[in-house]
Amino acid sequence: MSNTYQVPTMAQKAATGETPEVLFWVGCAGSFDERYQAVTLAFTKILNKVGIDFAVLGDEETCTGDPARRAGNEFLFQMQAISNIQVLDGYQVKKIVTACPHCFNTLKNEYPALGGNYEVMHHSQFLQGLIQEGKIVMKGGGTFKGKRITFHDSCYLGRANNVYEAPRDVIKALDMELVEMKRCRTKGLCCGAGGAQMFKEPENGNKDINVERTEEALETGAKTIAVGCPFCLTMMADGVKNKEKEKEVQVLDLAELIAKDQGLSG
Amino acid sequence: MSSLPQILFLLVLGAAGFILYKRISYIRKTILLGKPLPRTDRPKERWKTMALVAFGQQKMFKRIGPALLHLIIYVSFIVINLEVLEFIIDGLAGTHRIFASALAGFYTLAMNLFELLALGVLISCVAFLIRRNLMKVPRLSSAELKGWPKLDANLILWIEILLMIAILTMNATDQLLAYRGVEGYIPLGGLWISNSIQGLFEGLSSATLLFLERFAWWFHIIGILGFAIYVTYSKHLHIFLAFPNTWYSNLDPKGKIPNMEVVTQEVKSMLGLQAAPEATDQAEIGRFGAKDVTDLSWVQIMNAFSCTECGRCTAECPASITGKKLSPRKIMMDTRDRAEEISQSKVAGKDGKDDGKSLLGDYISQEEINACTSCNACVEACPVNIDPLSIIIELRRYTSMEESGSPAQWNAMFQNIETSFAPWKFAPSDRFNWASKLNQEEKKPRNNE
Ligand code: SF4
Numbered sequence A: 001m002s003n004t005y006q007v008p009t010m011a012q013k014a015a016t017g018e019t020p021e022v023l024f025w026v027g028c029a030g031s032f033d034e035r036y037q038a039v040t041l042a043f044t045k046i047l048n049k050v051g052i053d054f055a056v057l058g059d060e061e062t063c064t065g066d067p068a069r070r071a072g073n074e075f076l077f078q079m080q081a082i083s084n085i086q087v088l089d090g091y092q093v094k095k096i097v098t099a100c101p102h103c104f105n106t107l108k109n110e111y112p113a114l115g116g117n118y119e120v121m122h123h124s125q126f127l128q129g130l131i132q133e134g135k136i137v138m139k140g141g142g143t144f145k146g147k148r149i150t151f152h153d154s155c156y157l158g159r160a161n162n163v164y165e166a167p168r169d170v171i172k173a174l175d176m177e178l179v180e181m182k183r184c185r186t187k188g189l190c191c192g193a194g195g196a197q198m199f200k201e202p203e204n205g206n207k208d209i210n211v212e213r214t215e216e217a218l219e220t221g222a223k224t225i226a227v228g229c230p231f232c233l234t235m236m237a238d239g240v241k242n243k244e245k246e247k248e249v250q251v252l253d254l255a256e257l258i259a260k261d262q263g264l265s266g
Numbered sequence B: 001m002s003s004l005p006q007i008l009f010l011l012v013l014g015a016a017g018f019i020l021y022k023r024i025s026y027i028r029k030t031i032l033l034g035k036p037l038p039r040t041d042r043p044k045e046r047w048k049t050m051a052l053v054a055f056g057q058q059k060m061f062k063r064i065g066p067a068l069l070h071l072i073i074y075v076s077f078i079v080i081n082l083e084v085l086e087f088i089i090d091g092l093a094g095t096h097r098i099f100a101s102a103l104a105g106f107y108t109l110a111m112n113l114f115e116l117l118a119l120g121v122l123i124s125c126v127a128f129l130i131r132r133n134l135m136k137v138p139r140l141s142s143a144e145l146k147g148w149p150k151l152d153a154n155l156i157l158w159i160e161i162l163l164m165i166a167i168l169t170m171n172a173t174d175q176l177l178a179y180r181g182v183e184g185y186i187p188l189g190g191l192w193i194s195n196s197i198q199g200l201f202e203g204l205s206s207a208t209l210l211f212l213e214r215f216a217w218w219f220h221i222i223g224i225l226g227f228a229i230y231v232t233y234s235k236h237l238h239i240f241l242a243f244p245n246t247w248y249s250n251l252d253p254k255g256k257i258p259n260m261e262v263v264t265q266e267v268k269s270m271l272g273l274q275a276a277p278e279a280t281d282q283a284e285i286g287r288f289g290a291k292d293v294t295d296l297s298w299v300q301i302m303n304a305f306s307c308t309e310c311g312r313c314t315a316e317c318p319a320s321i322t323g324k325k326l327s328p329r330k331i332m333m334d335t336r337d338r339a340e341e342i343s344q345s346k347v348a349g350k351d352g353k354d355d356g357k358s359l360l361g362d363y364i365s366q367e368e369i370n371a372c373t374s375c376n377a378c379v380e381a382c383p384v385n386i387d388p389l390s391i392i393i394e395l396r397r398y399t400s401m402e403e404s405g406s407p408a409q410w411n412a413m414f415q416n417i418e419t420s421f422a423p424w425k426f427a428p429s430d431r432f433n434w435a436s437k438l439n440q441e442e443k444k445p446r447n448n449e
């Protein structure tokens, strides 16, 4: 076996007549956003290390259409969805994992009405499974040991899809102390980016939503804010900067936490 | 004694029934201004949702204080209405406490229970009045409640207080009369709560007591009938509509936005996947999304009529919390107000739709709908499963697809998706560049190696 990390594409797999077990749907943020690329890399390394038979779509992947639909542009959403479904079905994709709750929600809940039926998992659920099956054995110790960590529920994972425990199970497997924010789980406060807000300036108000949420996260005393969504990551990291706490407080994705524990980062 | 009271009662009952019938058919018609939406799948799950959320008040218990006070009023409302049955039979037949002899000891027990509940309601209503008017609970003192909504909320509490006082007065005087052996009054052998206020009436003559007892009886029954009619004008319609409203809840994952079939047909034909839709079909399509309440579904309008104006949604809304103009409660109140406006103009013989006004624009502004993060906090918070977000999405659909009126930055985002297949302006060919950062790295050994 090769001793470098592999990121096979569906096209490469298809060329050799293989159908990988699972498609890693990277998403636009995971592909283009410099900060979130680190999450994509971390998750890819975990998949490599565990020996998951996976592939990505590479440059055949396009936006799921989530922000278009939420901003009201149903035409554009459906254009995206229908073309994506053609690509996915062309490769006979059965199972998808993604590190973006928006992609997760759209692929899982909204593609079926347009004929795209897949088993879709968020990477928190996938990681939870790997930990439970013993395929990832936490090393523990290191810089995390005993440190406080808080988890910010993403709306599209939590309320939208009732996934509350998977990310927490992943965090609990780390050698850290999970402290909840006042508003968590079903009552979790949005980071401010959903519903296509990520792509425009906020409306007039007296505060930015991400600052409100970051203050709440900082109140827990945790020096690590865990997230499971590219938009939440941006919003919380901006919030931490706004509070001038970026030297002490880190905002990390679940995959990055696992990768760090496993000594895969860098 | 003449049968005059009976005739009078029949008239009162008939009039109330007639008005109620009129009001109910008006509300029904108003709700049906909305477009059809079939939602009768998964009946088992629907009955269960209704049992838990409406009957069991499940979602109220996220805040224990108001939940308990509300529960007392709610349980009493249901139980005390059993007594109304007796009132109606007595009123029509000219009898007095017709169930007393048949039920004997059980009747006394029931009356004691009713009194206990009446006292509970009295205390709860006073507590709610204090909470609403003296304590500064933000969700109960926001701008959208100025005027009628605030008056409505207070009025109903006062009405309930008066009705409960009437019940207790009636029982106290009734038992004094029975004790004095006045004909027709039946001693019930101890009603604890009303007995304790009998001292107030003891010095009065039997004739005065008789008058008081009758007055309280009439006040209570007319009050109840009046209450029933009043409710149809009020946010308190939720005491009835909470049941159908939860039965017709959205049972899909909250994150799922329903697909627009008409768009699918057009998109598929644009992509050459199926023949273009027939021209005749297109004529029936109407507009995309919603500009006015008539573009919404009937469930969304029923939502608006079921809204208790409690503001739990707004208290959880990230946009409202941070001072944006959006308030999901106001979305529901506006929807109801606009629906009623159209309906009333129809009653007056006009075609309400063409009054030059619309929900979007005259009631709800772009700024409000643009502030929503689609976070579903409002939907989660609503004690009767109302979905303000679904209305916001419909209004956004209209804005985007019929008017191209979305914020400029959204239009730019749309364009990016169209041309670069990502919401940001990146070259599609760069999408997979991230992988190059990886290939140079050594792979770390596997766990089990
Ligand atoms: S979905 Fe929109 S309206 Fe509802 S709470 Fe979230 S931001 Fe507010």
Ligand code: SF4
Pocket: B306, B307, B308, B309, B310, B311, B312, B313, B314, B328, B329, B332, B381, B382, B383, B384, B385, B386, B388
């Ligand atoms: S929509 Fe629901 S939560 Fe909001 S005010 Fe109405 S009843 Fe209360």
